Amino acid sequence: MKMRAIVLALGTTLLLSGCQNMDSNGLMTSGAEAFQAYSLSDAQVKALSDQACKDMDGKATIAPASSTYAQRLNKIASALGDNINGQPVNYKVYMAKDVNAFAMANGCIRVYSGLMDMMNDNEVEAVIGHEMGHVALGHVKKGMQVALGTNAVRAAAASAGGIVGSLSQSQLGDMGEKLVNSQFSQRQESEADDYSYDLLRKRGINPSGLATSFEKLAKQEAGRQSSMFDDHPASEERAQHIRDRMAADGIK
Numbered sequence: 001m002k003m004r005a006i007v008l009a010l011g012t013t014l015l016l017s018g019c020q021n022m023d024s025n026g027l028m029t030s031g032a033e034a035f036q037a038y039s040l041s042d043a044q045v046k047a048l049s050d051q052a053c054k055d056m057d058g059k060a061t062i063a064p065a066s067s068t069y070a071q072r073l074n075k076i077a078s079a080l081g082d083n084i085n086g087q088p089v090n091y092k093v094y095m096a097k098d099v100n101a102f103a104m105a106n107g108c109i110r111v112y113s114g115l116m117d118m119m120n121d122n123e124v125e126a127v128i129g130h131e132m133g134h135v136a137l138g139h140v141k142k143g144m145q146v147a148l149g150t151n152a153v154r155a156a157a158a159s160a161g162g163i164v165g166s167l168s169q170s171q172l173g174d175m176g177e178k179l180v181n182s183q184f185s186q187r188q189e190s191e192a193d194d195y196s197y198d199l200l201r202k203r204g205i206n207p208s209g210l211a212t213s214f215e216k217l218a219k220q221e222a223g224r225q226s227s228m229f230d231d232h233p234a235s236e237e238r239a240q241h242i243r244d245r246m247a248a249d250g251i252k
Contacts, residue, residue, distance in 0.1 A: 040141065040144055040145050042105075042141070045105045045140070045141045045144055046087075046105055046106045048105075048144060049104040049105040049106035049108060049140075050106050050108075052104065053104050053106060053108035053110075056110070057092065057110075060094040060095075060096070060110075061094065061095040061096070062092050062093065062094060062095070063092070063093035063094075063095055063113065067093070069093040069095070069113050069116060070092075070093055072116065072121070073091050073092075073093050073111055073116070073124075074091065075121070076121050076124050076125050076128070077089075077091045077109075077128070079125060079203055079205060080125060080128060080129060080132070080199070080203060080205075081199075081203060083107070084103070084107060084132050084135050084136050085135075085136050087105070087106065087107045087135075088107050089103075089107040089108075089109050089132075090107055090108060090109065091109045091110075091111070092109075092110050092111075093110070093111055093112070093113055093116065094110055094111070094112045094113065095113050096112050096113060096114060097112075097113070097114040097117075098112045098114045098115070099112065099114045099115045099118055099217075099220070100112045100114070100115055101115055101124075101127050101128060101131050102131055103128070103131035103132050103134065103135050103140075104135065104140065105135050105140050105141060105144075109128060109131065109132070111124065111127075111128065115127065118216065118220075119209075119213055119216065120209070121209075122205070122206065122208065122209030122212075123209040123210075123212055123213035123216065124209075125200065125205055125209055126196055126200060126207065126209040126210035126213050127196075127213055129195065129196030129197075129199045129200055129210075130192045130193060130195070130196040130210075131192070132195070132196070132199065133191065133192035133193075133194075133195030133196055133199070134184060134188065134192050136195060137188070137191055137192065137195060139184055139188045139191075139192070143184070189238075190238075190241070193210065193238055193241065193242065194245075196210055197210055197242060197245055201249075206251065207242060207245075207246060207251065208242075208246065208251070210242045211239045211240075211242040211243050211246070212239075214235040214236070214238045214239035214242070215235070215236070215239045217235050218234075218235035218236050218239070
C-alpha cells in the first residue's frame, strides 16, 4: 500500500502528514542550512496546521453529518481513539474521487470519499492509523520545518516573529496543498506502517486491514495517474511486512 494518504500543500503541505509527494529528503538536501537555522515549536506547528486545515476545508466539498460517508467515518473513528499523542482529533470526509487521506498536527484528519469507496472499514482504519503515525512520529513537523526552510517566505516568517501572521492566505493555501501532494521518505512510510499496526493491536483491531489495503492498492497501481500511495515503498513489500508481523504475533 504505497501510502500517500495525505494530500496537503506547502501551506498545508508542511502541516499535514501527507503521504503523497512530500519529499522531505529532497527538500532537506536543497535547504539543509536553512532548515537547521530555523525550527518550529510545537505551538507554531499547531497554529500553522489550524490555518492550513481551515484553508483546505474551505476549498473542499465536505460530506454533511447526515451522509452515509460521515456516519461511516464516525463509526470507524470511534474505534481508533480520540487523540494523537494527547492532541484531540476531528474527522471529516472530502467528497472527491481521490484515493487519499491526511492528518495534521492539530488533530485535523480528512478522508476522501474515493478511498472509502475502495476500502472496507478495517482498511480505512489502517490507513487513518498510518496517517496518524506521521503526526505522532514527528514526520509532519519535520516536513513543515523543511518547507519553511526552503520556501521564500521563510525569512519573512522568521523575522516577523510570528509564523502564521506573516504568511498570506495564498501562501498558507500553497503550503497545505504541497503537503497533500508531497511524499515522505521510505523510512518514514515504514515507520508509519508499524505505528498503524501497533495502534490497531492496542485498540483491539485486527491489523489484517493494513495488509489487504496494500494488496488492494497494488492491483490499482498499474495505469493509475496518481494516488495517495505514489512514490512509496512497493505495496507488495509493505503488505508482506505486515503479514510477517502478524505471523510472528500469531495473528491470522
